[in-house]
Structure formats: structure tokens, C-alpha cells
Amino acid sequence: MGTDEAYVTDNGSVRYRIIGTTQLLNPEGTAVAVGGARLRALLTVLALRPGRTVPVGHLVDEVWNGEPPADAAGALQALVGRLRRAAGPGAVASVEGGGYRLDAEPDDIDLYRFERLAAEGARALEQGDPAKALSRLEDALALWTGPVLADLPDRTAEAARWEARRLDARRARLAAALALGRAEEVLPELAALCAAHPLDEPLHTLRIRALRAAGRTAEALAAYEEVRRTLADRLGADPGPELRALHGALLHTTPDVAPA
Numbered sequence: 001m002g003t004d005e006a007y008v009t010d011n012g013s014v015r016y017r018i019i020g021t022t023q024l025l026n027p028e029g030t031a032v033a034v035g036g037a038r039l040r041a042l043l044t045v046l047a048l049r050p051g052r053t054v055p056v057g058h059l060v061d062e063v064w065n066g067e068p069p070a071d072a073a074g075a076l077q078a079l080v081g082r083l084r085r086a087a088g089p090g091a092v093a094s095v096e097g098g099g100y101r102l103d104a105e106p107d108d109i110d111l112y113r114f115e116r117l118a119a120e121g122a123r124a125l126e127q128g129d130p131a132k133a134l135s136r137l138e139d140a141l142a143l144w145t146g147p148v149l150a151d152l153p154d155r156t157a158e159a160a161r162w163e164a165r166r167l168d169a170r171r172a173r174l175a176a177a178l179a180l181g182r183a184e185e186v187l188p189e190l191a192a193l194c195a196a197h198p199l200d201e202p203l204h205t206l207r208i209r210a211l212r213a214a215g216r217t218a219e220a221l222a223a224y225e226e227v228r229r230t231l232a233d234r235l236g237a238d239p240g241p242e243l244r245a246l247h248g249a250l251l252h253t254t255p256d257v258a259p260a
Contacts, residue, residue: 015108021146022047024086024087034086043151044149045063046059046100047104050104050106050108050112051104051106053095054100055099059100065153066154090103110143118137121133121136121176130176130179134180137173137176141170167197178209178213183214187211190203201227201240208250224247
């Protein structure tokens with residue numbers, strides 16, 4: 001496998017991917033496949049809690065999804081041995097009293113690296129620096145190479161929380177691009193996201209703002225009417241104040257002429 005420059009480290013540490021297929025990356029950034037579904041599940045559970053002790057019982061429940069083998073502790077110990085051979089003997093520590101700990105920092109895990117970069121981007125956007133925001137958010141979203149926690153047997157609830165954070169990051173990235181005057185560029189992605197999330201008012205607000213910025217006032221008014229009907233039909237509610245204010249501004253915009 002090749003080298004991932006984003007994961008080359010300067011401290012000799014191993015890094016881990018739990019977005020998409022679970023992998024580890026050696027200090028040079030070379031991706032190393034982790035063989036076996038149980039082994040990948042174990043690494044995923046440990047990587048979700050870097051530097052923290054995970055009790056044996058919790059690991060067994062997560063790795064075997066509530067159906068442990070007869071000698072669960074022995075089977076888990078064997079898996080930990082295989083993981084140490086793949087990641088290095090010091091990668092997983094045995095903790096007195098029962099449990100194991102992945103010797104890693106949050107930034108060594110792609111999911112927490114995503115979280116840090118996304119938070120930095122969101123702060124930059126709030127502080128009026130859309131260029132910095134766009135850079136950080138694009139770096140964060142580039143880490144999203146597949147389904148999050150793909151190798152965790154029971155991933156539904158945890159994955160849903162991270163998918164919501166990914167959507168927040170996408171929304172913020174689109175807002176940053178729009179603030180930089182890239183309305184036409186973001187419209188296709190906004191249309192797709194609005195179709196996938198028909199009740200997400202902030203997304204619809206962004207799309208209508210982008211249509212207005214692109215000089216497509218008639219389409220913006222039609223998009224507002226569409227979301228208004230959807231909210232009424234599904235929730236029995238009117239659009240929120242931000243959408244209503246945007247609609248009022250559109251009514252005072254010369255049709256199909258981009259504002260200065």
C-alpha cells in the first residue's frame with residue numbers, strides 16, 4: 001500500500017483509521033491492513049477511546065456483539081496479542097484490574113482528527129474567516145473515506161452521532177464557500193443534501209441564499225415554496241424566522257439579477 005501524507009507522523013507514533021475499513025498506519029504513513037473481522041472490531045472499540053482503559057467485559061460485548069465464545073477472556077487475550085504484533089508490542093497496554101488501553105492520542109485517530117479540524121473550521125467561520133474555515137473543513141472531510149465505524153458489529157447509534165457531525169461539517173464548509181463567492185460551485189451539492197434531508201432548514205437556507213447569490217431569484221423563491229410545503233405537510237409547521245426573513249428579502253429582489 002502507498003503512503004498517506006496526512007498521516008506521516010513526527011513522533012514515531014502509529015495512527016489509526018476507523019472511518020471506512022479499520023486500518024493502522026505506521027510512522028511513515030504506510031497503511032497496514034488489519035486482518036480478521038474480530039481483530040478490526042477490537043481495534044475500533046479501543047480506538048474510540050484512545051488512552052483510556054476499556055474493561056474486558058465491554059470489549060467482549062462489543063467485539064462479539066453480545067454472543068461471546070465460551071472462553072471469552074482467553075479469546076480476547078489472543079486477539080490483543082495479534083493486535084500487538086500488527087501495531088507494535090507497546091500499542092495496547094494491559095491494565096491491572098482487567099482491561100486494555102490503546103496507547104494513542106485522540107489526534108492519532110482519524111475520527112478525532114476530523115472532529116478537531118471540523119471544530120477549528122466552525123470557529124473560523126464564526127469569527128469571520130471563511131478562507132481558513134474552508135481549508136480546515138475540507139481537510140476534515142477529506143478524512144471521511146467510507147462508512148464510519150464500518151467494522152464495529154453494532155454501530156448504528158454511535159455511527160448516527162458521527163454522521164450528524166459530518167453533516168454539520170459539510171454544512172459549515174458550504175457556508176464558507178458561499179461566503180467566498182462560490183455560489184454556483186456549491187449549488188449541486190446543496191441540492192443533493194436538501195433532497196436527502198428535506199427537513200433540515202439550515203441546509204435549505206444555504207441553498208436559497210446560494211441561488212439568490214447566483215442571480216437565480218425565481219429558483220430561490222420556488223425552493224422556498226417547496227420547503228414551506230414540506231414542513232407543513234410533514235410537521236404541520238411553518239418555516240423558521242431565518243427562512244421567512246430570507247423569503248421576505250427575495251420578494252424585494254429584482255428577479256434573476258444577482259445582487260451587487
